[in-house]
Amino acid sequence: MSTLEIRDLHVSVETKEGPKPILRGVDLTINAGETHAIMGPNGSGKSTLAYSIAGHPKYTITSGTVTLDGEDVLAMTVDERARAGMFLAMQYPVEVPGVSVSNFLRTAKTAIDGEAPALRTWVKDVKGAMENLRMDSSFAERSVNEGFSGGEKKRHEILQMELLKPSIAILDETDSGLDVDALRIVSEGVNRAKESTDVGVLLITHYTRILRYIKPDFVHVFVDGRIAEEGGPELADRLENEGYDRFLTTGAATA
Ligand SMILES: Nc1ncnc2c1ncn2[C@@H]1O[C@H](COP(=O)(O)OP(=O)(O)OP(=O)(O)O)[C@@H](O)[C@H]1O
Numbered sequence: 001m002s003t004l005e006i007r008d009l010h011v012s013v014e015t016k017e018g019p020k021p022i023l024r025g026v027d028l029t030i031n032a033g034e035t036h037a038i039m040g041p042n043g044s045g046k047s048t049l050a051y052s053i054a055g056h057p058k059y060t061i062t063s064g065t066v067t068l069d070g071e072d073v074l075a076m077t078v079d080e081r082a083r084a085g086m087f088l089a090m091q092y093p094v095e096v097p098g099v100s101v102s103n104f105l106r107t108a109k110t111a112i113d114g115e116a117p118a119l120r121t122w123v124k125d126v127k128g129a130m131e132n133l134r135m136d137s138s139f140a141e142r143s144v145n146e147g148f149s150g151g152e153k154k155r156h157e158i159l160q161m162e163l164l165k166p167s168i169a170i171l172d173e174t175d176s177g178l179d180v181d182a183l184r185i186v187s188e189g190v191n192r193a194k195e196s197t198d199v200g201v202l203l204i205t206h207y208t209r210i211l212r213y214i215k216p217d218f219v220h221v222f223v224d225g226r227i228a229e230e231g232g233p234e235l236a237d238r239l240e241n242e243g244y245d246r247f248l249t250t251g252a253a254t255a
């Protein structure tokens with residue numbers, strides 16, 4: 001059972017003009033088995049939150065804490081974060097020419113578990129997970145994300161999640177660019193992981209469509225670098241109907 005706690009997190013990004021504050025006091029607790037959805041306008045800092053938790057070097061934590069079961073995540077290297085059970089599915093997954101999907105997955109699994117997976121079960125697990133995600137077996141021999149379509153990249157992210165079995169998974173717009181069938185298949189993958197491992201999920205999305213498949217326990221509205229409102233699944237429907245206007249005008253008045 002894991003708990004990720006984010007307390008009063010402030011983060012700046014390095015720009016040519018100097019550090020630019022993006023996150024302005026984020027508070028969020030994700031317990032094992034819970035699904036939290038974050039919705040919010042473009043540029044509000046959702047991906048910055050995801051990258052900051054994962055340890056991307058471009059983002060500087062200026063104050064606040066992030067802990068996983070009481071351990072200081074911010075003091076960990078990127079690999080240590082992964083070994084501690086954290087996983088990030090990126091909004092824009094990177095291409096890794098020359099590294100096959102199959103090699104990448106086995107290397108990642110070995111690094112995270114501290115030992116190589118038993119070959120026979122591993123090959124079966126990979127094959128099964130790819131079949132479940134309707135990925136052709138030829139993907140195993142292709143370079144990671146190279147020439148993958150947008151939807152294929154997103155399936156590959158969920159393939160990693162199913163095989164690496166994180167305790168906390170951050171999914172940044174995993175639904176963007178998926179056709180209706182792929183959305184269902186990818187959502188089923190996330191739900192399988194939830195059922196089999198009790199993973200805590202932070203799901204960043206612009207659309208309520210995915211939330212019909214992956215039911216959130218909590219919905220957070222992210223505006224101008226912090227959480228402006230929290231609620232249950234009904235809040236997502238309200239946002240879809242009303243947009244973010246009421247949050248943006250309040251923000252302007254207090255800025
Ligand atoms: N290297 C950078 N230089 C300047 N500004 C940056 C840089 N990186 C991020 N930002 C700014 O930080 C803000 C937050 O970006 P972020 O990607 O976190 O938003 P987001 O909420 O994920 O948006 P979207 O919904 O479009 O994915 C944006 O205004 C972005 O332009």
Ligand SMILES: [Mg+2]
Nearest residue numbers: 046047048091
């Ligand atoms: Mg983003």
